[in-house]
Amino acid sequence: MIKLTHAEENYLKAIYKLSDAGKKGVSTNDISAEMKTKPASVSDMLRKLGEKEVIEYRKYYGVHITQEGKILALRTLRKQRLWEVFLVDKLRFSWDEVAEVADELVHVQSPILIQRLDEYLGFPKFDPHGDPIPDEHGDVRSRPRLPLTEIELNGTGQIVAVNDKSAAFLRYLDKVGAYIGARIKVLEKVEFDGSVEILVDNKKTIFMSKDVAVNILVML
Template sequence: MIQLTPAEESYLKAIYHISDGGKRSVSTNDISFQMKTKPASVSDMLRRLGEKEVIEYRKYYGVNITEEGKKLALQTIRKHRLWEVFLVEKLRFSWDEVHEVADELEHIKSKLLIQRLDEYLGFPKFDPHGDPIPDEYGDVRSRPRLTLSELDINATGQLVAVKDSSAAFLRYLDKVGAYIGARIKVLDKVEFDGSVEILVDNKKTIFMSKDVAGNVLVMV
């Protein structure tokens, strides 16, 4: 069985995300930007991951994640998202506080612990940001979603996820009163700048910029 160090797991998870689940190749610069490190360090890590056959890397052609690499990346993602649920639901962290803590916890190796954690949480399907949690076999439950900016006037739906899970963005949503699970209705869209006016839970009116609306995902 392939054994990865925590750093290798982090890189593999990043490659999985950047490549949209392995649908496209990614460049060294893409990975460098995502990992906030120098290209030279990335090249060294890619060599190590290539030796373990979890990626394929050809200079000038980019990086592709292998099927085995996808399986390992999905297990790391599964642990990360389960820990986020635990931190929010059981330890009362807010959703903007959990990402960095989960980054550390995701490298715990015990399969039994993760199985028990999943059971303890009631087998959640989505994390606090609305992202699907892979099951123990790496299967991911998806659901059709649109960005808020794609909805027409008078369209209704439920806010189910965010594309931007940065702490600053999540704190902004908290401030304006938008949250996962909220029922929304589009009241108006401004042609000039793409901003939208929405009604939340039939109670509160919120104005969102084009950038914000493009990072909020809705199920209609």
């Protein structure tokens, strides 16, 4: 079995997420931005991951995750997202607080612990940010979703996930009252700057900039 360091797990998880977002070949700049580190550090890590055959990297063609790499990345994502559910549902962390703590817990190497954690939580399908939780076989339950900016005028739907998981963004959503599970209706779309006005749960109207709306994902 391939052994990865904590840093290697984090990089592999980032590469998988970027690949899953539709990028055929993930660039070192993509990874650098995701990991918030220098391209030189990324290049050194890619060499290490390539030696362990969890990625393939060819200059000018980008990084491709191997099948073994995908299995390991999904295993890491499963642990992280289950821990996030646990922290929010059982320990009353808010969704903007869990990332750092879950990043520490994810490196615990105990398959039986993760199995029992999943069972204890009732086999959740999605984490507090709306991201799907891979099952023990690595299968991921996806659901169709669109950025709020792409919902038509007078269109309705439900907020099911967010793209931006930074603490500042999540705290902003808490402040304005936009949350996972909220029912929304698009009341206005401003052509000039792409901002939108929505009605939440038939009670509250919220005006959002394009930068905010594009990071809110809605299921019709």
